[in-house]
Amino acid sequence: MPTSVALIAHDGKKDDMVAFAQRFKAILSRYHVIATGTTGQRIQAEAALTVERMQSGPLGGDAQISARVVEGSVAAVVFLIDPLYAQPHEPDIQALLRICEVHNVPLATNLATAEAVLTQLNKARVGHLIFNPVAGQGNPDNDLALISRLLEPQIQLNVIYTDPDRDLTQQVQMALEQGTDLIIAAGGDGTVSVVAGGLAETTTPLGVIPRGTANAFAVALGIPTNLQDACATILAGSTRLIDVARCNGKAMVLLAGIGFEANMVERANRDLKARLGPLAYILAGMQQVGGVEPFQASVEMDNKSTEVTTGAITVANAAPPTSVLAQGFGQVMFDDGLLDVTISTSKSPLQSINALTSLFTSALVNTPSDHDEITRLRTRRIRIDTDPPQKVVVDGDIFGMTPVDIECISQGLTVLAPLSTIGDSLADD
Numbered sequence: 001m002p003t004s005v006a007l008i009a010h011d012g013k014k015d016d017m018v019a020f021a022q023r024f025k026a027i028l029s030r031y032h033v034i035a036t037g038t039t040g041q042r043i044q045a046e047a048a049l050t051v052e053r054m055q056s057g058p059l060g061g062d063a064q065i066s067a068r069v070v071e072g073s074v075a076a077v078v079f080l081i082d083p084l085y086a087q088p089h090e091p092d093i094q095a096l097l098r099i100c101e102v103h104n105v106p107l108a109t110n111l112a113t114a115e116a117v118l119t120q121l122n123k124a125r126v127g128h129l130i131f132n133p134v135a136g137q138g139n140p141d142n143d144l145a146l147i148s149r150l151l152e153p154q155i156q157l158n159v160i161y162t163d164p165d166r167d168l169t170q171q172v173q174m175a176l177e178q179g180t181d182l183i184i185a186a187g188g189d190g191t192v193s194v195v196a197g198g199l200a201e202t203t204t205p206l207g208v209i210p211r212g213t214a215n216a217f218a219v220a221l222g223i224p225t226n227l228q229d230a231c232a233t234i235l236a237g238s239t240r241l242i243d244v245a246r247c248n249g250k251a252m253v254l255l256a257g258i259g260f261e262a263n264m265v266e267r268a269n270r271d272l273k274a275r276l277g278p279l280a281y282i283l284a285g286m287q288q289v290g291g292v293e294p295f296q297a298s299v300e301m302d303n304k305s306t307e308v309t310t311g312a313i314t315v316a317n318a319a320p321p322t323s324v325l326a327q328g329f330g331q332v333m334f335d336d337g338l339l340d341v342t343i344s345t346s347k348s349p350l351q352s353i354n355a356l357t358s359l360f361t362s363a364l365v366n367t368p369s370d371h372d373e374i375t376r377l378r379t380r381r382i383r384i385d386t387d388p389p390q391k392v393v394v395d396g397d398i399f400g401m402t403p404v405d406i407e408c409i410s411q412g413l414t415v416l417a418p419l420s421t422i423g424d425s426l427a428d429d
């Protein structure tokens with residue numbers, strides 16, 4: 001769907017254009033505004049809108065805008081023509097009017113029609129698609145073409161590619177400032193986590209198109225893991241309020257793993273994930289069982305501190321059944337305002353395997369684990385320190401070292417998701 005609006009005014013109409021841009025600034029700022037040179041300069045200065053300026057009209061600016069219309073990137077053209085003065089570049093003006101006819105692009109040549117066109121544009125949903133081209137094993141070009149084809153008839157889509165050199169949180173912030181109706185994360189759990197962090201404590205919904213290796217967030221919320229159905233879920237528009245957490249200030253939607261999980265994630269690097277897909281985590285986990293080094297942890301909640309010897313601590317906000325180490329309760333509640341903490345106190349590889357099997361069974365049958373070496377608790381806030389310091393993984397990526405302070409923000413995130421799923425506290429009522 002085209003995402004630019006073109007603004008052009010002859011000299012006798014420039015004051016009208018500036019007043020129009022000021023009045024419709026909220027709508028225009030949701031679009032990429034393009035304008036001929038002098039018109040653009042005045043709009044930028046007097047309506048404080050960001051404008052991509054072409055050449056001045058008589059020097060070819062109208063022709064440049066015609067080219068954009070032909071390319072298909074223009075949603076509407078507002079061209080305030082002065083009917084009382086002849087223009088030296090009349091052929092360019094006529095060409096632009098003709099090109100708009102040819103390509104069926106809304107064209108307003110006076111203020112009354114311009115208002116009608118902008119009022120109509122205001123009804124379209126504007127969305128930002130944050131697309132991670134290196135996530136998962138799919139073909140990014142084909143995936144993006146399919147997503148655009150499915151969503152664009154209903155959503156004005158601005159595509160932003162993730163790039164290790166650009167701060168994604170800042171890009172989400174910019175999209176929010178422009179006024180977006182939804183932000184869609186198309187990538188793995190890492191991408192989803194950063195976008196969710198930017199949307200935490202706002203009312204702008206998060207759409208998820210799972211394109212990663214594990215897609216744990218989508219599975220936990222019952223969001224389909226194939227592209228077509230994930231897009232259909234976004235278009236259906238039903239939203240859920242879920243909890244979001246902050247781990248040492250960083251947003252966390254899934255879980256923090258200390259010890260076992262952090263080492264496993266480190267072993268399942270991108271190469272292994274590219275070769276084996278989700279099996280990479282299982283292989284890395286198996287390699288890890290024998291090498292678990294127990295550590296001392298001090299766990300503080302409600303101003304009370306407890307000491308434990310453990311090989312794995314998992315603090316989960318949301319997790320699918322396959323996140324075995326988070327399954328002390330057999331299912332992780334993602335909308336109860338609490339973190340689900342699972343601590344394994346196994347001391348030998350064999351005990352670890354027994355405890356893992358118990359957690360796996362708990363997740364399968366949705367009941368709490370009663371294994372002696374599993375401690376489980378629910379809390380709003382937790383602080384964990386360890387001796388020696390341990391690696392911490394947050395939402396599938398290595399985050400840093402202990403100590404960590406994790407806090408749950410109750411129902412702090414709006415997600416486009418099917419209404420009822422596993423892990424949903426309503427499902428228990």
Ligand SMILES: O=C(CO)COP(=O)(O)O
Nearest residue numbers: 036037038039056057058
């Ligand atoms: O002449 C124009 C359109 O035909 C407008 O050009 P400027 O915005 O550069 O004045």
